[in-house]
Amino acid sequence: MIMAGGAGTRLWPMSRNSKPKQLLPLVREHGSAAAGAGQSDAAEAISLLQLSASRLKNLVAPERYYICTGEQYRKPILESLPQFDDARVLGEPVARDKVNAVGFTAAVLQKLDKDAIFAVLTADHVIEPAEEFRQRVELGFKLVEADHSRLVTFSIKPTYAATGFGYIERGAAIPGVHESYRVARYVEKPNIERAEAYVRSGQFFWNAGMFVWHAGTVLDCIKRFKPESYEGLMKIQAAWGTSDQAKVLGEVYPTLPKISVDYAVMEPASTDKQVSVATVLMDVNWLDVGSWPSYGQTLPADASGNRVGGVLSSEQAIMIQSKDCLVAGSDPKHTIALLGCEDLIVVHTPDATLVMPRKKAEELKAVHAAIADRLK
Numbered sequence: 001m002i003m004a005g006g007a008g009t010r011l012w013p014m015s016r017n018s019k020p021k022q023l024l025p026l027v028r029e030h031g032s033a034a035a036g037a038g039q040s041d042a043a044e045a046i047s048l049l050q051l052s053a054s055r056l057k058n059l060v061a062p063e064r065y066y067i068c069t070g071e072q073y074r075k076p077i078l079e080s081l082p083q084f085d086d087a088r089v090l091g092e093p094v095a096r097d098k099v100n101a102v103g104f105t106a107a108v109l110q111k112l113d114k115d116a117i118f119a120v121l122t123a124d125h126v127i128e129p130a131e132e133f134r135q136r137v138e139l140g141f142k143l144v145e146a147d148h149s150r151l152v153t154f155s156i157k158p159t160y161a162a163t164g165f166g167y168i169e170r171g172a173a174i175p176g177v178h179e180s181y182r183v184a185r186y187v188e189k190p191n192i193e194r195a196e197a198y199v200r201s202g203q204f205f206w207n208a209g210m211f212v213w214h215a216g217t218v219l220d221c222i223k224r225f226k227p228e229s230y231e232g233l234m235k236i237q238a239a240w241g242t243s244d245q246a247k248v249l250g251e252v253y254p255t256l257p258k259i260s261v262d263y264a265v266m267e268p269a270s271t272d273k274q275v276s277v278a279t280v281l282m283d284v285n286w287l288d289v290g291s292w293p294s295y296g297q298t299l300p301a302d303a304s305g306n307r308v309g310g311v312l313s314s315e316q317a318i319m320i321q322s323k324d325c326l327v328a329g330s331d332p333k334h335t336i337a338l339l340g341c342e343d344l345i346v347v348h349t350p351d352a353t354l355v356m357p358r359k360k361a362e363e364l365k366a367v368h369a370a371i372a373d374r375l376k
Helices: 048-054 071-080 097-112 130-146 192-201 215-225 227-239 245-255 261-269 292-296 358-371
Strands: 002-004 025-028 045-047 067-070 089-092 117-122 125-128 150-156 167-173 180-187 204-214 276-282 285-288 307-310 317-320 326-329 336-339 344-349 352-357
Touching: 002 048, 002 097, 025 048, 025 307, 045 048, 048 071, 048 125, 067 071, 067 097, 071 089, 089 097, 097 117, 097 215, 097 227, 097 261, 117 130, 125 130, 130 150, 130 204, 130 276, 150 167, 150 215, 150 261, 167 192, 167 276, 180 261, 192 204, 204 215, 204 276, 204 285, 215 227, 215 261, 227 245, 292 307, 292 326, 292 344, 292 358, 317 326, 326 336, 336 344, 344 358, 352 358
Parallel strands: 002 067, 002 117, 067 089, 150 276, 307 326, 317 336, 326 344
Antiparallel strands: 025 045, 117 204, 125 285, 150 204, 167 180, 167 204, 180 276, 344 352
């Protein structure tokens, strides 16, 4: 199951409530900076969700692909991903954070197959090579198939002391399964001093936000750690496949408490004796495309460190006496010119233009909040 419900406020003005970041044509399949390869203007831009769906190839059968997303995105998702049918798009009436997206999916899959084991994957990451990614997810399935009480996470070797990611402290190696470890503890978004210490230790890894687990096990964890959600999810499960399915989903889902799966399940589970939390180290190039600077890392840089993104070609972004700038646009006929600029991000859409220093990128949510009612 691909989680595709994020709003992407830090990629405004391209990302909007009506078309969030995972549906935007932001990446090109033929080479990305995440893999150390160049990007060609001739390569067709695709969405992050399309890129994520392409990574499922040969992992499971196409009829076992699912997406959990906002109901309002059902039509554009089905139009862009013909390998999915309507029944395998699980539409949330409202966003209620990841634990409920996971619980919703688990409840539906358990009703279809009481022994269902499923992977929870992301819609906004660039991960290469894809074959290595698939091999590591297969290890996750192997671990859960061998022991249904396992909750398997995936972790990434940190390349710097990030404060925007959660960390996983690895414990003892799991015999017989390559690069698999017990989880000693979870730490959600530490401050810079702790992050630096974690990276130096060599025992802490970034939490990739992806999982494999048995549907019944994760539902049992929600029952014990977040019973308010579990009660509602069971009502949804009971009505699923009946004439009351849409009615019950619409009434119950908005009442579920909003909380992340890390806080609601993974942190308490890591110290719980009824489940075993494990992690598989993903030896891949991984990039969480959650902001304009991180998006810039998927693009090749010229000799001055400037990058061009969106649907713009290099001819439409003129940067003179400028360095380390990112220019992106959604209009292939619009030209953007920079003169004497440094560390600047410029993003153009037909109804809004963003200009900001790169160092202010994490504060973009404040701008989005100030004008959210005017620009949907």
